[in-house]
Amino acid sequence: MLNIGETIEIRFHGRGGQGAVTASIILAEAAGIEGLYSQAFPEFGPERRGAPVKAYTRISKEPIRTRAPISSPDVVVVLDPSLQPSIYLQGLKSKGLVIINSKRDARSIAQELGVERVVAIDATGIALRNMGVPIVNVAMLGALVRVLEYISLDSVAKAALKILFNIKWEDNLELLLKTPSIGEKILGNIRAMVEAYKSAEVLMT
Amino acid sequence: METKLESRVRQTRVILNSNYAAAYAVRDADVDVISAYPITPQTGVVEKLSEMIAEGELDAEMIHVESEHSALSAIIGASAVGARVFTATSSQGLEYMHEVLHIASGMRLPLVMAIATRALSAPISIWNDYSDLMNVRDTSWITFIASTAQEVYDSIIEAYMVSEDPRILLPSIVAYDGFWMSHTYEPLYIPEDRKTVLEMLPRRPRYTLDPDNPITMGSIVNPDWYYEIKYQQVEAMKEAYRVIREADAKIEENLGRVYKPVESYLAEDSEILVLTYGGIYGTLQTAVDLLRSEGLKVGALRLRLWRPFPARDLKTLVEDAKTLIVVDRAISYGASIEGPVALETIAALYREGLYPTIASFIAGIGGRPVSEDDFRDMVKKALELGERALKIGSIHWGVRGAEYE
16 A cells, blocks of 8 residues: 555546546545645646646645645656556656556556556456446556555545536445445446446555 | 645535636636637647636626737726636737737736747747746736746735735736646646635726716827826736735645745755746755755745835845746847846846845746756856856856757
8 A cells, every 4th residue: 555655646548538637636536535635737738639648646644735746756647558657657656556447467567667656457448348438547546546555436426416417425435335326427427436446456566 | 835734614626727727616616708719738728717607607708809909808808898707828829819919918907817828930939938927927917926826826816816906906817837737647736616716816896987977998098198007007016926926825825835936946055046937936846855865055035026016026036046047938039138037137136125146047948848967057156157157147058059058
């Protein structure tokens, strides 16, 4: 598990339209639900579908003061494996963690990227199975909280409902999954998150 | 900003960006008429307000217009008949409003406007700096510059308290960093019950257009009276300082948050002070911690109130420091000191009889990030240059090709 320590800095990498920015906001909201301090903002630029996109989330037990973009992240979350590794590995801390949407196993990814810690998850497959569309951001958050201390899957589910669908869900995740009236589209997202949480392959040395 | 644990008003913790924080404050102030023309990075404010009106959360008129010039004109009309009004803009939109800004303050209407600050064209830049805000400093609008989403919320409430005060009747701007704040989600507290906000904002009588009691507003005035009327604005702007301090006290009493015209961090025993404004104050505080760990006695100051300019507060804070470094985020082209806040600070300290070594830096233009390392290196550069720093004018930080020895 990743201990938050003072502050944990997470950088999301995706392509325009994949929901990297939304993922960064959902995570900040989830940290807020846990009573932590958080901050989420995108790398600003002209919004173009398909272009590489960066978004940042900081989580801390103390108020967060800095507003500088994250240049040496503790974690990078890669929504799209077709991105150049030189983009998402930039500045990654020596014991930094790569959470990547990939069908490959964590060890071979770690070897190829030259990093020690990898969480591999076939988020595209999971999203297609659960939602019928390759939107992977909520699934990637499921894989992330698998290794993130202090943030529960419950909180991510609540945050996702709030940010994506403007729904305030007060009960737990178990009950949510047993509430078909909430709608198939919403449940698809949540199921994808749970499946990613369970099936993520974690390589932490 | 300092937060007290207990406050009179019960509050709830939410995660919002500064655009949405502005919208929630406008909702809680029960604004009657909103008119705006969306422009990035301000768009989120009016998007959220439209949503609130559509959902029935806010009972207000949203007037759709074809330009910012009309947006401000529309709320001037609404304010003239007694409505509580709001608009928001950025960059070119604010420039397009310019002549109407003077009309609003000259007519003594208590408008409130949010500005997500942004660079100006050309070349086109949608990113952050404070060129837009600094261009409107002489329009007689009370101007707050916030540094967190929490402060954006609180300052909009405070702006209505001050603008609508019968002793003032001037419009107010609440500015915050475009993108660096307008698009950054962070926690803040907002009152659970909107009634508690309305108790802080009683509707007060003022002169309005009324067919039963006709008056004229904004008529032509001959040279024998124009100056006296404008002088009343000079007086009102000076008086605004005292009313703002009263409003700060009410915010503290009701919401538990303490605001000062100039905020400070570790300033008391500092030999070197760095003054800036807006969201990068947080980054500056982190840099101060870094520099202190290296043994330098450095502190941070933040200008929260830009108009009226809090010269005496600044004097009190700077009194014991040897070096003052001002970090601006706008350029006054051709000025002797090109940083607008540096220029103003030097004038204010001279007025107060204070002459520290001053260095003026300009950074973050057109959205270039300003990091902890930038602040640290600016402090080191200022110490290296000493008295020579100000002879240069302003130091344009990180610009390729610009060298200062």
